[in-house]
Amino acid sequence: MQPSPYTPGEVANTVPGRAPQIAEFDERLSLLVDLHRFIGRIRVDRAPRGLGKTSLLRQYQIRAKERGVLAVWVTAGEDVGLVAQIASAIRQDTQTWRGETRTKLHKMLEALTVSVGIPGIAKVDATIRRQPVETAPVGVREFENVIRTAAGSDENTGLILLIDEIQAADPAGLRTLAYAWQHLQAEGADVPAAVFAAGLPDAPGKIASVVTFTERIAYRPLQILTPDAEEIAISVPARKIGVTWQPDALHEALEIARGYPYSVQLIADASWSAAGRPDPGATITLDHVRHGGEAMKVDLEALFRARWANATPQERELMSAMAALGDAAVKRSDVAHQMNVTTASLSMPRARLIDKGFIQAAERGELEFTIPGFAAFIRTLDD
Ligand SMILES: Nc1ncnc2c1ncn2[C@@H]1O[C@H](COP(=O)(O)OP(=O)(O)OP(=O)(O)O)[C@@H](O)[C@H]1O
Ligand SMILES: [Mg+2]
CATH class of the missing domain: 1.10.8 (Helicase, Ruva Protein; domain 3)
Structure with a gap:
């Protein structure tokens, strides 16, 4: 008897089918490590649940570490804000650093943590949201200092921030990150730092609602496997x-x-x-x-x-209509007909279901479920 070599529900050991993503990552990694370049665009791999986002991000982290980069991991959306999470992850991952660099960096982390105000994140959040969008967010200078110092020390070559579940990050944290990246791009082309993130299909919408310069972010949809x-x-x-x-x-x-x-x-x-x-x-x-x-x-x-428990009645109605039409991709007009409504009235629940990653747009605007078997499951409920 041998234990199973497979990983249902766990990070995959290897990621077949993701060669294009890995190749692009490796190229950025080389720019960062070999040419000491700042990577100004934040890349976000986005996909519904279970498509392999976390596994891919972990591969990036492994490859970065192999090249001596400080590759810091955070999963956004816990009780503390994104910036505080990044600060504590950097602190954790630099424990083994020695001497002055560490003392200096850890002092900066302290200053950063104080300025973003743990644990009163919710409070900071509320004030920031009321500020005009152009105002630099609280702690952005301190954050930049941390990035510069962590990226360019004698202990490592460069810094990569890996942010999983980016759609769940707090608005204040996203703004600080985006501002810092904007600023470093303008001033710090020699700071070897990069951000790679992963998120649900609604990540672009959520991020666009809190930061203005979204052209700094490149979204890449992750497809099902061939x-x-x-x-x-x-x-x-x-x-x-x-x-x-x-x-x-x-x-x-x-x-x-x-x-x-x-x-x-x-x-x-x-x-x-x-x-x-x-x-x-x-x-x-x-x-x-x-x-x-x-x-x-x-x-x-x-x-x-x-x-199913996560869907609203209106969303369930749409999914039931889709399921009733079979397992394959279905035309929007057919779904509308099935529900006895106009095609236009489907657009709201449709958009929300796509954001949640339950359904996706197939070719020619048809709709399909993201997980095979979901339609059959819904039909059993209807019985
Ligand atoms: N390239 C791949 N080939 C085969 N299996 C994979 C691949 N990538 C991930 N998996 C497997 O698919 C499942 C989901 O992977 P993972 O947790 O990385 O996805 P995710 O998109 O982060 O999901 P979630 O949105 O729920 O966090 C896991 O069981 C993992 O082992
Ligand atoms: Mg994941």
Whole structure:
């Protein structure tokens, strides 16, 4: 018996299918490390839940660390604001630094923390939102100092901030970050620093509502996996420990997962269990995948229930109408017809569902669910 090499619900060990993102990251990394350049554009990979954002961001972090960069991770949206989170992450990750640089940096972090005012973030927030947009946010100077010092010390080469769930960041924190980046771009082209972030599809809207210079931010939608990438994600981890997927088993797994990374891990993992956690030399068969498919339904259903609970009555109505039309992408006019309303009246719930990452626009403006199997789940509710 061998433990499963798959990672349902956990950060993926490898990210097949993400070569374009990694290549672009590596290029930025080289600009930063080799040419000591400031990376003025903040890149945000955005996608619905379960598409592999966190896993991709973790790969960036690994690659940055390999090159001696201070690669600081924050998951936005906890009780403290973004800037305070970044400050405490930098402090944490520079504990092992020695001598003067550390003393200097930690003093600056202290000054920053005081100026953004922990723990009264909510209070600071409210005052900032009332300020005219052009006013520099509280703590921006201190934040810039921290970035400069953490990026260019004798302990490391450069600084990369990795921000997960950026759509959940506090407005004040986003403004400070955007201002600092704007300013450093103008003045600090030799500060080797960069920001890479990940967020839900509504990230652009949320960010645009609090900062003005959004052209500083490049959003990249993360797509579902191609069949080739899925095949690699399923076969390679097994092969590495001596287990082979039969071609028809693999084909069935691809049919079930349909390119959705979370489902890829779920079906592969469930099939692995159904095969009795195979030893080296064993194979995974179609039968195992069919059994696995039954078992994974329980996990998927939990996810579906959570999503359903998160939708308003109007949103549910739209999703029910979509589900009633089948599993494939559906025309907006057909959905409207099904609901007995005009196409125009769908635009609000449609936009909100796309923001939440439940549905997405397919080709020619058709709508489809982001997770395979959601339509079938909704139909069982309607019964
Ligand atoms: N390139 C990939 N190939 C195969 N599986 C992947 C890939 N990327 C991520 N996964 C798997 O998909 C699932 C979701 O990954 P991850 O948590 O990174 O997604 P996410 O977009 O951050 O999700 P959430 O929005 O819920 O935080 C995990 O089980 C992970 O192991
Ligand atoms: Mg994530």
